[in-house]
Amino acid sequence: MGVAMQLNTIQFLRFVAVLLVVTSHTVVEVWRRLGFAGEFGYWHQVGGAGVDIFFVISGFVITLSTMRAAAAGGADASWHFLLRRIIRIVPLYWVYTAVKAMVVVLVGSRAFHSTIAPDYFLKSIFFIPAVNPAGQVLPLLESGWTLSYEMLFYLSFALAIWVRKPPLRFCLVLMSLVFALGVVFADQVVIGFFGRTLLFEFLCGGLIARLWTWRPPLPAYLAPALVVFAVAALFVFPAVPVDRLFAVGLPAAALVMGMAWLERYRAISRLSGHFKLFGDASYTIYLSHGLSMPVFIMLAQKAGMHSMAIIFTFTVVAVFALGGLLYVAGERPLTAWLNRQVGRKMALASTP
Numbered sequence: 001m002g003v004a005m006q007l008n009t010i011q012f013l014r015f016v017a018v019l020l021v022v023t024s025h026t027v028v029e030v031w032r033r034l035g036f037a038g039e040f041g042y043w044h045q046v047g048g049a050g051v052d053i054f055f056v057i058s059g060f061v062i063t064l065s066t067m068r069a070a071a072a073g074g075a076d077a078s079w080h081f082l083l084r085r086i087i088r089i090v091p092l093y094w095v096y097t098a099v100k101a102m103v104v105v106l107v108g109s110r111a112f113h114s115t116i117a118p119d120y121f122l123k124s125i126f127f128i129p130a131v132n133p134a135g136q137v138l139p140l141l142e143s144g145w146t147l148s149y150e151m152l153f154y155l156s157f158a159l160a161i162w163v164r165k166p167p168l169r170f171c172l173v174l175m176s177l178v179f180a181l182g183v184v185f186a187d188q189v190v191i192g193f194f195g196r197t198l199l200f201e202f203l204c205g206g207l208i209a210r211l212w213t214w215r216p217p218l219p220a221y222l223a224p225a226l227v228v229f230a231v232a233a234l235f236v237f238p239a240v241p242v243d244r245l246f247a248v249g250l251p252a253a254a255l256v257m258g259m260a261w262l263e264r265y266r267a268i269s270r271l272s273g274h275f276k277l278f279g280d281a282s283y284t285i286y287l288s289h290g291l292s293m294p295v296f297i298m299l300a301q302k303a304g305m306h307s308m309a310i311i312f313t314f315t316v317v318a319v320f321a322l323g324g325l326l327y328v329a330g331e332r333p334l335t336a337w338l339n340r341q342v343g344r345k346m347a348l349a350s351t352p
Helices: 008-034 041-047 049-065 069-072 075-108 118-125 140-161 167-184 189-193 197-213 222-236 244-262 266-272 276-280 284-300 308-350
Strands: none
Touching: 008 041, 008 049, 008 222, 008 244, 008 266, 008 276, 008 284, 008 308, 041 049, 041 244, 049 069, 049 140, 049 197, 049 244, 069 140, 075 118, 075 284, 075 308, 140 167, 140 197, 140 284, 167 189, 167 197, 197 244, 222 244, 244 266, 266 276, 276 308, 284 308
16 A cells, blocks of 8 residues: 555544544434434534545545656556556445445335436446435435545546646646536536535645655644644634635645644554554445444434433444444455455556
C-alpha cells in the first residue's frame, strides 16, 4: 500500500469521519422511529462534516500513493490505478446494494414499497445520479451518493495519468468544467448533481499531499494550530452561513493537514494507531450502517431501552462492532483475494 495508507493519524481521521456520519444518521433515525425530536441535535448538525473529511482524505491518499504512477503516465499506469480503485470500491458497494434490494423486495422501505425500477437499479450500481420514488437524488443504498463524487475524481485522475498531465491541475480544470455545467444545468439530474463545491475537497486533499512531500517540512507549530482551528470551525462554531466548501471543506482540509503532520510525533502516531481497525473498516461501516442501524434501534426498543442517550449509544456501538466484524470477515479477505487475482493476471500479461 502507499505511504499514505500507513499514517495512523489518517486512519484515526477515517474513524472520526465515519463516526460523525453514523451519529448523524442515528440521531435522525431515532427521531423518526421513536419521536425524540430535537434531542442530540448537535450531532446531526455536525455529523455531515464526516463526508467532507472523507473527501479530503481521499484526495490526499490518492495523490500521495500514486505519485510514481502519475510520473510514469500512459495507458497501462492509468488502467492499473483505475482497476485498483474499482476493486477497493465497487464489489463491496454492489454487495450492500444487493442486500438493500433484497430488503426492499421482502420488507419494503420508506422510499420503496416492494419493487425497484430496473433503470433506477442500474443507475444505482453504476454511480449515475437518479431520482428515487421519494423524489430524492439518491441511489438505492442511500449512503452511496458520495461514491458518485469519488468515481468522478478517480476517472479524472486516471485520465490525467493516461495523457501524462499533472493530475491535480488536470483534475482542477476538468472538475471545474463539470461543476460549472452542474450549476448551469442544475435542473438536469445527472449533471446538476455535480454542481456542488464538494468536488473541490478532493483537490484540497491532493494539495496537502503535495505539501507533505516538501523538504524541509512545514514548521512544527503549524500542525497543532491547524487542528485547533479545524476543531473550532467544525465542532464549536459549525453554523457559519457560507458555502459548504468554506464552512466545512476548508476546515476539514486543515484537520487532515494538521493530523498528517502530527504523524511525525511518535506518541501521537502510536495513540492514533489504537483506532486503526475502525479506520480500516470505515468503508464497510459507512456502507452497512444504513442497513444495520434500524435493526439495532428496534432491538434497543424491544429490550426496554427508553432513554434517547442509551438508545443512541447502544446503536452507534453496535453499528461499529458489526461493521468491524464485517470488515474482518468480508471486506478484507475479499479485497485481498481480488488484488491477488488481478496481480496474477497482470503478471501473466506482462510475461513475454
